[in-house]
Amino acid sequence: MTPNRMSQLSVLPFTTILTVFTGLPLLMVVLLSFWTFDGLEYRPEFTLANFAAVFSSPVTWKIFGNTLRYAAITWAITLVLGFAVSFYLVFHVRNLKLQIGLFLLCTIPFWTSTVIRMISWIPFLGREGLFNTGLMQLGLIDQPLEFLLFSDFAVILTYVNLFTLFMIVPIFNAMAKIDKNVIEAALDAGATGFQILRTIIIPLSRTGIALGTIFVVTLVMGDFFVVRVMSGGQSSTVVSAMKNNIDQMYYPQAAAMAVLLIAVVLGMVATILRVVDVRAELAK
Amino acid sequence: MQSKLTFWLLTAVFVLFILFLYGPMIAIFILSFQGPTGGMTFPLRGMSLHWFADLFESSRYGDLGGAFMRSIILGLLAMVITVTVSFFAGLGFRRKFRGSGVLFYLAIISLVMPGVLTGLGIGTLFTTLGLRTNWLISGLGAHLTWTLPFGLLIMFAVLNRFNGSWEEAARDAGAKRTQVLTQVTLPILFPGLIAVALFGLTLSYDEFPRSLLTIGTKNTLPLQVASLTSNVTTPALYAIGTLTTALSLLVIAAAFAAIALTGRKR
Numbered sequence: 001m002t003p004n005r006m007s008q009l010s011v012l013p014f015t016t017i018l019t020v021f022t023g024l025p026l027l028m029v030v031l032l033s034f035w036t037f038d039g040l041e042y043r044p045e046f047t048l049a050n051f052a053a054v055f056s057s058p059v060t061w062k063i064f065g066n067t068l069r070y071a072a073i074t075w076a077i078t079l080v081l082g083f084a085v086s087f088y089l090v091f092h093v094r095n096l097k098l099q100i101g102l103f104l105l106c107t108i109p110f111w112t113s114t115v116i117r118m119i120s121w122i123p124f125l126g127r128e129g130l131f132n133t134g135l136m137q138l139g140l141i142d143q144p145l146e147f148l149l150f151s152d153f154a155v156i157l158t159y160v161n162l163f164t165l166f167m168i169v170p171i172f173n174a175m176a177k178i179d180k181n182v183i184e185a186a187l188d189a190g191a192t193g194f195q196i197l198r199t200i201i202i203p204l205s206r207t208g209i210a211l212g213t214i215f216v217v218t219l220v221m222g223d224f225f226v227v228r229v230m231s232g233g234q235s236s237t238v239v240s241a242m243k244n245n246i247d248q249m250y251y252p253q254a255a256a257m258a259v260l261l262i263a264v265v266l267g268m269v270a271t272i273l274r275v276v277d278v279r280a281e282l283a284k
Numbered sequence: 285m286q287s288k289l290t291f292w293l294l295t296a297v298f299v300l301f302i303l304f305l306y307g308p309m310i311a312i313f314i315l316s317f318q319g320p321t322g323g324m325t326f327p328l329r330g331m332s333l334h335w336f337a338d339l340f341e342s343s344r345y346g347d348l349g350g351a352f353m354r355s356i357i358l359g360l361l362a363m364v365i366t367v368t369v370s371f372f373a374g375l376g377f378r379r380k381f382r383g384s385g386v387l388f389y390l391a392i393i394s395l396v397m398p399g400v401l402t403g404l405g406i407g408t409l410f411t412t413l414g415l416r417t418n419w420l421i422s423g424l425g426a427h428l429t430w431t432l433p434f435g436l437l438i439m440f441a442v443l444n445r446f447n448g449s450w451e452e453a454a455r456d457a458g459a460k461r462t463q464v465l466t467q468v469t470l471p472i473l474f475p476g477l478i479a480v481a482l483f484g485l486t487l488s489y490d491e492f493p494r495s496l497l498t499i500g501t502k503n504t505l506p507l508q509v510a511s512l513t514s515n516v517t518t519p520a521l522y523a524i525g526t527l528t529t530a531l532s533l534l535v536i537a538a539a540f541a542a543i544a545l546t547g548r549k550r
Binding site for chain 2: 003004006007008009010011013014015017018019020021022023024025026027028029032081084085087088089092102104105106108109111112113114115116117119120121122123124126128129130133161164173193214218221222223224225229239242243246251254255258261262265266269273
């Protein structure tokens, strides 16, 4: 058997499963977006009506804008937070065992339920929640703050809580690979801490930043549950609007919106992958 | 760069981040032991196991036991398949082959595609083909679209540190292909495979968006819990949270113990 054949055989189960459960379904969504819906069921008759409806509706632009806004804010916060935490662990915690221990402490919640972690915020943020009662007992406010729960604030807080891990892990990995001698050399040559950060650490962490960005942005853009529960139904994103369409059996229209969303998401990911060759960097 | 101020500032950020990460979870653990007359927030009105008992006795929470069993079975199946399939896929990806670029991008698409959309595609594909969505087939397949690319990425990282000349040495010494695989490659990569297993199990056990349109009529645990969030307004919700998180932590501890043990043997 040639090495080429051998490799292809070795990846065959992987190829088969992803073709059946990602490739074909993706194709199905694209097809569905061109199918006709008569109010009761959909059938395979070509139409552009779904896309016309999606593009002509001002709601579409509003929810896309809203989704991108959530993604951008969450991205900025998780990036700064994830970078600071990784930087601290890699360059300020000298004991390797402690470093690994603290890193694991950051990642353990990743393996627990996101639904549970999300509802954990409810006793904190509600009208009679811990924040409000705490602030009132301290005498800082005399009425409960209303914006804490069921608001954009709650949505973004939950996103940051759930997704910062996805920034920390890749950035930590990239930073851990930086040769400490390079930094020593820069220090000897008289570089300031800020110069080292800007010219050595940030450029050498770019794979991690790119991977973290891909994860956080796609997770926020694909979410509907956090926004539905934490905004109290007051805010919607592309997927939550799509989910409403699906609940009302408007599958083709949901599919048209899905195609648009996939195009946006893949476009963003492709741009990031073009700027940073993640695959080559992973193989290092 | 090692200035004291930066150090303490970053330490403060780190401690606050850990509090932010764990605080809410700890709060609901405490609240799940709320007395029978207590509500969803503090103060605690006595300590009891009332809400845990309620989960098992009351029928208000739907088929929680069944949902839990289905999630465990799905998780275990996803784990076994993810470990096996990504192990061989990782080995195959060590050299370029025809179609490797396309396959890599398919894996990336699978990873970044919003979960509900993957579910929508699988669900409508099944309906169009005249099949019923079922948690063991379409549900499992949907979970694999998330666990397999993750498994592959971990295999890439694991194989980075693997030296191919060990296999060559075994071949030179006359080992057959299967012997090389079972006696050289597999034992060396074993700790990494436990990590892949941990990912496969927990990602599937907690998976929510991909399950939504693919598991058919019977709920898995995350879906059941999600549907309860809107109509259960008692600390029983937190009791579910405490139980499922305790189980996740148990699994993580077992995986790390296994990695430590196999690591020490060498």
